[in-house]
Amino acid sequence: MSVRDVLSPFAAWKHLFRDPVSIKDPFNREASERYRGFHQNDIEKCIGCGTCEAICQNGAIDMLPVSGVDGVQTRPGDSGLRPRIDYGRCCWCALCVDVCMTGSLSMSNAYKWVEADPDKFRYIPGVDKKHWDDYEHGYRRPEGHRLNAPERIEMPELEPGERIDSFAEIVGGYSVEQARLEADRCVTCGICVATCPTHMPIPEYISAVRDGDYEAGLKLLYDSNPFSQICGKICTRRCETTCAASHEGDPIAIRWLKRHITEQVPFERYRAIIGEPAAATGHSVAIVGAGPAGMTTAFDLARLGHKVHVYEAQSHAGGMTRYGIPEYRLPFDTIQREIDLIVSMGVEMHYNTRIGADISMAQLQQDHDAVVLSIGLWLGRSTRVPGSDHRNVYKAVDLLRRIRDGEQLQAPKSMVVIGGGNVAMDIARSMARLQQQQHGQIAITLTALEDKSHFLADPVEIKESIEEQVTILDSRGPQECMVDDQDNLLGLRTWRVHSIFDENGRFAPSYDDGDEMVHEGEWVVEAIGQMSDVAILGDELTEKLDWNRGRIQVDEDGRTSESWLWSAGDMVRGPDVVHAVADGHRTARSIHAHLSALDKQENA
Template sequence: MAMQELPKKDFFAPLKAWKFLGKRPVTIEVPNKVKREASDRYRGFHINDWSKCIGCGTCSKICPTDAITMVEVPGLVRDHGKLPQRPVIDYGRCSFCALCVDICTTGSLQMTREYIHVSDDAEDYVYMPTEKGLNAKRGLYEHGKAPLGWIKDENSDILDLVRVKMPMEEPEVRVKSFIEIVKGYSKEQAQQEAARCVGCGICTYTCPEHMDIPQYIESIYKGDLEEGLRWLYRTNPLSMVCGRVCTHRCESSCSVGVRGEPVAIRWLKRYIIDNVPFEEYDRILNIRPEKKGKSVGIIGSGPAGLSAAYFLSTMGYDVTIYEANARPGGVMRYGIPRYRLPDEALDKDIAFIEALGVKILVNTKVGQEIGFDEIAKKHDAVFISTGFGLGRSTRVPGTDHPNVKQALPMLKMIRDYLRGDGPKPPVPRKLIVIGGGNVAMDISRSMARLQTMEYGEVNVHTLSLERSFEEMPADMDEIEEALEEGVEFHPGWGPIEIVIEDDEVKGARFKKCLRVFDENHRFNPQFDENNQIFIEADMVIEAIGQAPDYSYLPQELQEKLEFVRGRIKTNEYNQTAIEWLFAGGDIVHGPDIIHGVADGYAAAKGIDMYLSKK
């Protein structure tokens, strides 16, 4: 032990002490030898409320004496936003500074006014705080009865609970065009927001692709965007897209979000990509794999397909993507509206994937321009990621009328029109949208824009079975922004029929929905047939969900594959029942882009394992 050496004893020391013998003591004796209570704000031994603690380990990181270790507790489950570990405090090291309490993300860690603990066994000085606190030996209080001492208040709280405000386009302005709403952080704003991160990494567990979130946020804080870009591309080649439209489950598990607003992880990711010029990518990322001499065919250039293509080409495989549409990107190109994801954002991500040597053959619909068998013959393995391209209909009377549309084809038509690839979509004066998910929001808000551009006013009624905004599957941001833009919501209504007079859509009738799901959480809506409304409209758009289209797969292959409720069953490496055929994206997992990216990553690993053995 490197204990400090004490000063050498003075030879006359004892004599010096004698002169105090006759003096009155300076110290005051405790009255009646009663142990005295500490002050109200005393920083004594810790307690930790396990039901609040999420195991983020921030206390351990800030401890200036290295007294806190995080220890995994068997029996605790790794839940959304929670790690199965709890702090252990070494009171041989603790200096009772209370920084751990002041930074605690949940407020679970607190200090009591207990300050007495006398034991000659060193083992008594290490302990994992619980709700009951330290079982102090010769202490003031009975075990579990020590009153609270130091409590953090707004002055001592070290966490910055308020998010740096994102500059956004005002509703009156944005509804007039398809201009991107979110403007992005400046350098100062990004660094300030990055400084709020405590680096606990709970988000990494939550992210389907397990992105290195604390690492790239730290890069932003340090101002090293090149390092940040390398962290992003380690796990996600679609960071510019995800930085804009990811469903950001990471933010819902952010430990700072327990008491405050979560760190704006999605927008920080976007900040890196927005601020590194494309010309620098090659030098910074420096991907130079050895060629493997084998090739992989990918069908569909959506998130999963592009992700698989990127990871496979970084491993040295030759990759060809077959895309039915005129431009690559799938749902990112044809589904998500431009005000959320401009073409340029997608172009940058795809351009880098192409720069790695990935060939993307557009206007190549498998089953028409090229046969599936031909692709299977040409490549050593095939990855299919064709998405959910077909719309689903409510099939109520009247839905076969030409002015009853499906959301996805309409969204595609709008995007094509905006980039000059196609004709102007029909714009109704009065529109009904049926659906409560994000696609319903996308089409409602896109049509609100077209109506404003065409007629100067918005008339969109969006009806969903779900009876409240909370119950609707759409993101709350989407609903709020749609409201700001003038979309009218009617939650809790199910369609009865589309009313058609003289062969023209006049509106639709709805009945009150009493519940959407039954006791077994199955979709099983119940209605009050006596409570009905009629809403006027000259067009109805259905956005109640999408379905896969497997018509390109030859019959004998389809028979070999296993399907579970419309989705293809695969193993953890996205390998199907046919060993050379891998699948991912919406046709396997869904429901969002980041799950697609994760599928692409897993499939690339699986394909590499399969082809290395072959």
């Protein structure tokens, strides 16, 4: 035995008064900064899309209604549901945090929780308050770490130089590969469906793109929207504003995926996929106006077996999609295919037939079991500023119609457009093309009351107008269409806009008359809104009907105060194609219920 062996037990004694290296209180130690502990959820940021539930491999997450809690409410863009986590199943993998579309879900580094009741280990983070709700540390999705591609697949489009001297369609359409990549970005949560006026089954048809099952996709489209080809090109796509992907990236290109489906299925297959109409019921319905609302109503009623007659004042169907939207956005053949399809259901078209002139409403009432009035908004509103009655002051809707009707307009060398909506952009861009073709240069000034951040036009329209050399001036209020001694139009005089609405929110623009500008123009075009040509109804019917601020009063199904008459589309809902489609469905359903009730009465 060595000396060392004898002394060593005593050597240990020198450690007697040192601080221990072990942790004094292991039960109250904070976990590491990025520890995956109990969840936190910012419930104001959360939209209840349920993607966390969908990705959870343990089935640990439920989506529960929490409407009314802390301002959460079911509304467009928010389901009003929030995730509840069952910690008997959670394995703390954090896939739910990694996939979260808004970045609301995270994990605190709290890991300790003692409870006698096992059901307590199931709670809604952010709603059921916990002491770790405000913990600073825990697992957050690392910067740049995304399970979903945040950026949209770019749509092939004609460059400004390529498109400016023709009305060729600008958008090229996705290839199959591009569409699949874009469809792959969709988490199919379905939050968008409530926002679509006609509630198209968006997640389902996007899944069809992903699966390459285009015929199934087409069936889904046409069961909810007989204007799917058209909406695939020019829909105002409100759905995309509530897309879950838009919170941390670009929204899914829902409109372009719809378009892609319609382009992948050969047109001669459409009819077979959509299916045959039901057997004839013997009922007959008249529809006045062959726009999206009227033709959707016609499509639905014809599929249900009712005989439908559509009366149209113009030589072609399509309404504003045919006569209002420029060809570079919506080519004729797209519209024609849509119309042909609807007509193929047995709808009878009466073109160049104007109510009041060629046939009366009374006649329609007499000949049919129900009548639908869907004549749109075809009369342009005027600013009524001095000089606005000059022969070279036009309404945008009239010019657009003439261009689309094939008239060879002589474009003026310079022109001013009044208005900041899509119609203003449409006429400015159409005339820019004509100017380029006829004069080799573009001189168009667009003035709007709104400032740029409040323009009503689609931001894409504004961007493309600027690319096409339209000069856009915001916050300019029209004062006068200036005319010289020889009665030539010189242009538009404007003042800077102070504010558009008064303190009560009423339209009452105020101006700074010290900031005056004169915009040169051989023409001035007003694009400040439209109204309906209800004069065709005749005095008697006009008197009978209930009205609401210049619009025919309808109930929620589109029925007027006259039991035989419904009204649908822009004239009752305001201008928008997909709203008109939704309205058409609603009206058709109401009429079908009315006709079925008639049958029952007869049988009784």
